[in-house]
Amino acid sequence: xxxxxxxxxxxxxxxxxxxxxxxxxxxxxxxxxxxxxxxxxxxxxxxxxxxxxxxxxxxxxxxxx
Amino acid sequence: xxxxxxxxxxxxxxxxxxxxxxxxxxxxxxxxxxxxxxxxxxxxxxxxxxxxxxxxxxxxxxxxxxxxxxxxxxxxxxxxxxxxxxxxxxxxxxxxxxxxxxxxxxxxxxxxxxxxxxxxxxxxxxxxxxxxxxxxxxxxxxxxxxxxxxxxxxxxxxxxxxxxxxxxxxxxxxxxxxxxxxxxxxxxxxxxxxxxxxxxxxxxxxxxxxxxxxxxxxxxxxxxxxxxxxxxxxxxxxxxxxxxxxxxxxxxxxxxxxxxxxxxxxxxxxxxxxxxxxxxxxxxxxxxxxxxxxxxxxxxxxxxxxxxxxxxxxxxxxxxxxxxxxxxxxxxxxxxxxxxxxxxxxxxxxxxxxxxxxxxxxxxxxxxxxxxxxxxxxxxxxxxxxxxxxxxxxxxxxxxxxxxxxxxxxxxxxxxxxxxxxxxxxxxxxxxxxxxxxxxxxxxxxxxxxxxxxxxxxxxxxxxxxxxxxxxxxxxxxxxxxxxxxxxxxxxxxxxxxxxxxxxxxxxxxxxxxxxxxxxxxxxxxxxxxxxxxxxxxxxxxxxxxxxxxxxxxxxxxxxxxxxxxxxxxxxxxxxxxxxxxxxxxxxxxxxxxxxxxxxxxxxxxxxxxxxxxxxxxxxxxxxxxxxxxxxxxxxxxxxxxxxxxxxxxxxxxxxxxxxxxxxxxxxxxxxxxxxxxxxxxxxxxxxxxxxxxxxxxxxxxxxxxxxxxxxxxxxxxxxxxxxxxxxxxxxxxxxxxxxxxxxxxxxxxxxxxxxxxxxxxxxxxxx
Numbered sequence: 001x002x003x004x005x006x007x008x009x010x011x012x013x014x015x016x017x018x019x020x021x022x023x024x025x026x027x028x029x030x031x032x033x034x035x036x037x038x039x040x041x042x043x044x045x046x047x048x049x050x051x052x053x054x055x056x057x058x059x060x061x062x063x064x065x
Numbered sequence: 066x067x068x069x070x071x072x073x074x075x076x077x078x079x080x081x082x083x084x085x086x087x088x089x090x091x092x093x094x095x096x097x098x099x100x101x102x103x104x105x106x107x108x109x110x111x112x113x114x115x116x117x118x119x120x121x122x123x124x125x126x127x128x129x130x131x132x133x134x135x136x137x138x139x140x141x142x143x144x145x146x147x148x149x150x151x152x153x154x155x156x157x158x159x160x161x162x163x164x165x166x167x168x169x170x171x172x173x174x175x176x177x178x179x180x181x182x183x184x185x186x187x188x189x190x191x192x193x194x195x196x197x198x199x200x201x202x203x204x205x206x207x208x209x210x211x212x213x214x215x216x217x218x219x220x221x222x223x224x225x226x227x228x229x230x231x232x233x234x235x236x237x238x239x240x241x242x243x244x245x246x247x248x249x250x251x252x253x254x255x256x257x258x259x260x261x262x263x264x265x266x267x268x269x270x271x272x273x274x275x276x277x278x279x280x281x282x283x284x285x286x287x288x289x290x291x292x293x294x295x296x297x298x299x300x301x302x303x304x305x306x307x308x309x310x311x312x313x314x315x316x317x318x319x320x321x322x323x324x325x326x327x328x329x330x331x332x333x334x335x336x337x338x339x340x341x342x343x344x345x346x347x348x349x350x351x352x353x354x355x356x357x358x359x360x361x362x363x364x365x366x367x368x369x370x371x372x373x374x375x376x377x378x379x380x381x382x383x384x385x386x387x388x389x390x391x392x393x394x395x396x397x398x399x400x401x402x403x404x405x406x407x408x409x410x411x412x413x414x415x416x417x418x419x420x421x422x423x424x425x426x427x428x429x430x431x432x433x434x435x436x437x438x439x440x441x442x443x444x445x446x447x448x449x450x451x452x453x454x455x456x457x458x459x460x461x462x463x464x465x466x467x468x469x470x471x472x473x474x475x476x477x478x479x480x481x482x483x484x485x486x487x488x489x490x491x492x493x494x495x496x497x498x499x500x501x502x503x504x505x506x507x508x509x510x511x512x513x514x515x516x517x518x519x520x521x522x523x524x525x526x527x528x529x530x531x532x533x534x535x536x537x538x539x540x541x542x543x544x545x546x547x548x549x550x551x552x553x554x555x556x557x558x559x560x561x562x563x564x565x566x567x568x569x570x571x572x573x574x575x576x577x578x579x580x581x582x583x584x585x586x587x588x589x590x591x592x593x594x595x596x597x598x599x600x601x602x603x604x605x606x607x608x609x610x611x612x613x614x615x616x617x618x619x620x621x622x623x624x625x626x627x628x629x630x631x632x633x634x635x636x637x638x639x640x641x642x643x644x645x646x647x648x649x650x651x652x653x654x655x656x657x658x659x660x661x662x663x664x665x666x667x668x669x670x671x672x673x674x675x676x677x678x679x680x681x682x683x684x685x686x687x688x689x690x691x692x693x694x695x696x697x698x699x700x701x702x703x704x705x706x707x708x709x710x711x712x713x714x715x716x717x718x719x720x721x722x723x724x725x726x727x728x729x730x731x732x733x734x735x736x737x738x739x740x741x742x743x744x745x746x747x748x749x750x751x752x753x754x755x756x757x758x759x760x761x762x763x764x765x766x767x768x769x770x771x772x773x774x775x776x777x778x779x780x781x782x783x784x785x786x787x788x789x790x791x792x793x794x795x796x797x798x799x800x801x802x803x804x805x806x807x808x809x810x811x812x813x814x815x816x817x818x819x820x821x822x823x824x825x826x827x828x829x830x831x832x833x
Contacts, residue, residue: 013816014450015737020478025520026510028485042482046736047538049743050701 017042069124070368072330073117074343077105077149078136079335083170084207087238089266090136095346095353104141105335110149112359113333114156120364121161127657129157130164133187134332134343139173143181150185162661166190166233170204171219172212179228186668188233191219193255195237195248202240220255230668234259234304241274241282245290253301258671259624261304262287264322266347269406269416284423291428298452298470302624302678306428313395313429316621325397328376331367333359339367348405376401384412392425430518449475449737456816460823462771463672464730469680472733473525476704479736480524483533488552490536495546497595501570502546505553508567512559519563523555526582527683527706528630531638534702547572547594551579551635557600558583566601574634580605584616585632618652622660623667624678629655629686630706636685638700639708644686651711655686658711662719669779673723673772680729681722684709697721699728720776727769740764740817741810749806752799760810764817767803770796771824778831800828 018038020028032039079101081091090098121129131153138146150165157163167182171191182189193216194200201211223232235257237248252260264283267273275282291306308320318324321342332340332353337360340353355370367373380388380397387398398404399415406413415421451459455468488506493499513520523529536548550572557569558580571578573596577585588596588607599606605614618629630636631646647655666674682705687698689710696717697709707725712718734740741760748757753766774796781789807813807821 013456013738014448015475016739017449017475017478017737019447019449020481021474023481024510025481025485025488025513028481029488029506029510032482032486032489039482039485042479043486043537046479046483046702047534049736050534050538 016045068327068329068368068374069126070120070329070331070364071126071128072130072132073113074132074134074330074332075105075110075113075149075153076101076135076332076334076343077110077133077138077146078140079103080140081135081137081170082140082172082206083137083204083212085203085205087203087240087265089344089347093266093347094271094349095351097346097351097354098136102335104145105149105337107148107152109335109337109359111152111156112337114153116359116364117153118156118160121157123365126161128162128164128660130166131157132190133165133167135169137170137172138167139169139178143177146178147181147185150181150187154185164188164664168192168236169219170212171216174219174222176222179222179225179231182231183228187231189223189231190233190236191216191223192236192238193217193220193252194240195243196251199240199243199248199251202243203238217255220257224256229671232258232671234261236261236263238263238265239283239286240265241276241279241286245286246293249290249293257301258667258675259302259304261320262290263305264400264403264417266344266400266402267416268348268403269413271347272416281420281423283417283420287420287424288427291424298467298474299679300465300467301675307624307626309395309425309428311621311626312397313392313425315394316619316626318397319621322400323396325379325394327379328373328401331364331373339370341370341372342401344400344402347402348411349407352402352405384414386414386418390414390422392422395425395429396421449478451737456819457823459730459734460820461827462727462768462775462824463670464676465672466675466679469676469730472730472737473680473705475737476530476733477521477525479704480530480533483530483537484524484555487533487536487549491549491552495549497570497593498546498550498572501550501553501572501595504570505550505556508556508569509552509559512556512563512565516559516563516565519559522562523558523582525682525705526558527703528633528635528638529555529581531700531703532581532635535635535638547574550595551581554579554581557598557605560600561605566599568597568599570595571598577632579632579634581633581635582617582628584614587613587615615646618647620656620659622656622663624675625659625663625681626678627659627681628683629659630683631686636683636703636706638703639685639687639698641698642688643708644688647686651686655711658715658718659684661715662722665715666719666722669719670723670772670776673726673775676730677722677726680705681726682706686711697725699725699732701728701732704733705729716780720773723772723776724769727772728765731765731768734820735761735764738816739814740820741814742812745810745812747810749810751806752802760807760812763803763806763810764821767800767807767821767824770799770803771827774800774828797828797831800824804828 028039079098080103086092117129165186166188168190194204197213200213204212206212222228235252235255237252239262265273294303304320308318308323312318312324317326321330330342332343334340337358339355339357339362341355343353345352355367357367375382380393383398387393399417399421401411403415403417404411404413451471452467455471458464459468491503491506493503532551539545553569553571557571560567561580561583573588573594576589577587578596579585586605597608615632620627620629631644637643685708687708687710699707709721745760748759749763751758751763751766774793777789777793777796781793804821804825
């Protein structure tokens with residue numbers, strides 16, 4: 001019973017950026033060329049967030065925010 | 066003229082209240098302590114302060130570091146220490162910045178002493194060898210009692226809010242019979258701002274303990290600890306590893322133990338004798354002695370002693386074995402004392418040489434802030450996450466180094482996707498530039514498999530993201546062939562970092578070829594759109610003959626190690642123009658300004674400072690804009706970078722650093738999580754600007770001002786009724802109003818609401 005009282009995992013916050021660290025760059029480029037969402041989705045998210053209507057048009061924050 | 070000396074170890078007590086059997090002062094070859102006065106006399110300390118002041122003035126030193134040491138310096142007692150600290154401050158403060166420290170075993174540290182050190186601005190370092198079994202193996206009283214409980218009590222004092230800024234860190238002496246992971250975990254429990262690991266002093270005459278059946282036990286021990294530390298996201302700086310990496314990368318190691326930096330240290334004994342580094346005590350009787358003393362000899366005279374002078378010559382001063390070794394630029398031959406053998410002196414490799422040759426490749430192959438050992442195998446379904454508690458820590462303002470490292474990990478995936486997307490558009494057309502792009506991509510993807518650490522160092526350079534986004538969202542005037550050919554510049558930088566030989570065709574932009582994060586080579590404007598370049602470990606050369614090489618400039622200050630980027634063409638990603646190449650004088654202003662700002666932030670807001678040191682990679686000097694409006698900025702497409710006009714005063718600079726770093730963190734957090742509905746086009750009034758702002762700007766503004774409120778809260782604690790208090794109340798009011806606005810917009814996601822509530826909890830914890 002003691003083992004049930006112990007935490008078995010830690011709570012993490014999982015985000016929406018896929019982990020692409022272990023995929024070779026060449027393979028990622030081929031996937032991008034094939035339009036695979038795993039790569040193009042990240043690119044769209046990053047580019048899109050810089051152009052979103054709720055964002056800052058200059059793509060930059062400065063001391064006047 | 067002799068070299069300048071900026072570091073002094075002032076021995077204020079030659080005895081100790083512990084009897085550690087591994088102590089190099091009492092248990093090794095030099096027994097000169099027996100003839101030294103027990104305590105330094107006030108007149109001797111005053112004379113030492115005068116000598117240091119004279120030298121700082123004549124050499125125009127920006128900073129002088131003085132460490133009170135022993136024996137055990139706290140044995141001098143509160144009043145004795147106050148007299149010495151007062152003497153040092155009154156003598157040296159008027160001519161230069163004095164960095165005062167004390168290194169203690171912690172046994173006698175109490176509230177009264179902490180208050181004294183707070184009054185005189187003294188940072189406190191403490192020795193602790195790990196968990197209780199590790200510590201008690203050596204660090205005992207003469208009657209055999211453990212010192213563990215007293216040392217932990219001392220560390221708990223230094224963690225108190227009012228003394229936390231004094232906590233310099235923990236020094237741990239390695240014993241390979243201890244469990245390295247248990248030692249590491251026990252040290253982390255003490256929440257030190259930094260750690261250092263000390264190889265036990267040894268020589269070829271008295272080699273280090275090597276348990277039977279072990280070949281390189283120190284490499285094994287340190288390697289295990291290093292792997293765990295990297296897997297944890299480097300939650301605390303460990304100087305020994307950071308110094309090896311810095312030296313390998315050609316930066317100052319910041320440590321006498323490794324690297325080839327000229328020695329910049331003298332010891333003053335309790336009798337006023339000038340001595341060399343006290344680690345030499347392990348070599349032979351009177352090894353550190355110079356024959357000089359502070360009453361008759363100046364610092365310049367002591368620094369001209371052959372023992373000190375011979376250690377200004379870098380690699381040329383090493384033995385032939387070291388000069389030919391592939392890891393020498395990291396270890397620098399190891400600690401000088403560890404090279405000693407009685408038949409030929411110091412003309413040897415370190416007695417730890419075989420361990421260093423195994424350890425160094427591991428340390429230098431790990432890029433900064435990367436939990437390599439915990440990297441999952443490529444799993445298409447996996448996405449990046451923050452470790453437990455990191456989201457709350459970030460929402461409270463500073464976050465912590467592990468949270469910052471996690472954000473950097475997610476950005477590594479972002480950058481890989483962006484670069485791959487650019488490369489997917491290559492078609493080999495575009496003449497020389499098109500061929501350069503394809504050739505560069507071919508090399509870059511090969512190096513990604515063979516030397517991933519070199520590729521990562523280059524591709525995570527912030528302006529690489531800016532370049533990729535410019536390629537993918539080009540402006541009307543973009544020269545796409547030229548921009549795509551920048552892939553060859555990335556490949557060249559990775560090749561330089563990997564130390565391989567190759568030839569590449571690189572694009573010429575405005576008369577120069579650019580190697581991101583490395584430098585630029587002027588080749589002239591009449592040489593066409595590309596130039597063939599040969600890359601080798603000894604440098605870069607062109608067939609046509611280059612005109613001038615400019616290196617990317619680095620600043621290392623405390624735990625901060627960044628570039629000040631004034632040449633990369635893609636640094637121009639902010640809302641107004643960057644400055645050109647800084648003059649020598651301006652560059653010096655930047656170095657000194659940033660060093661002072663980091664010191665100030667480390668003292669004022671150590672949590673924010675540690676995150677800046679973890680996550681900031683580069684700063685772009687900007688041209689002055691409209692006064693009062695454009696002092697600093699953060700480009701969303703350059704993670705890890707910010708842009709500044711260098712202000713005249715340190716207080717403003719440190720404020721700009723923490724302000725902009727909030728934008729860096731929040732931008733990455735907004736990329737990793739949906740915090741609000743991006744289709745919400747409404748704008749909301751904010752107290753810090755006259756015009757209404759979109760949701761994202763309200764969120765960013767509130768988060769940035771949360772940090773500034775915290776900064777001025779800290780400053781107002783010293784001057785409760787002055788301008789600092791007014792600024793604290795103003796920023797706090799802005800944060801409160803920003804939070805109220807955000808909680809009413811109705812388009813925050815659950816993550817967004819959690820983040821805003823985290824900010825509110827942080828403010829409420831300050832009380833009224």
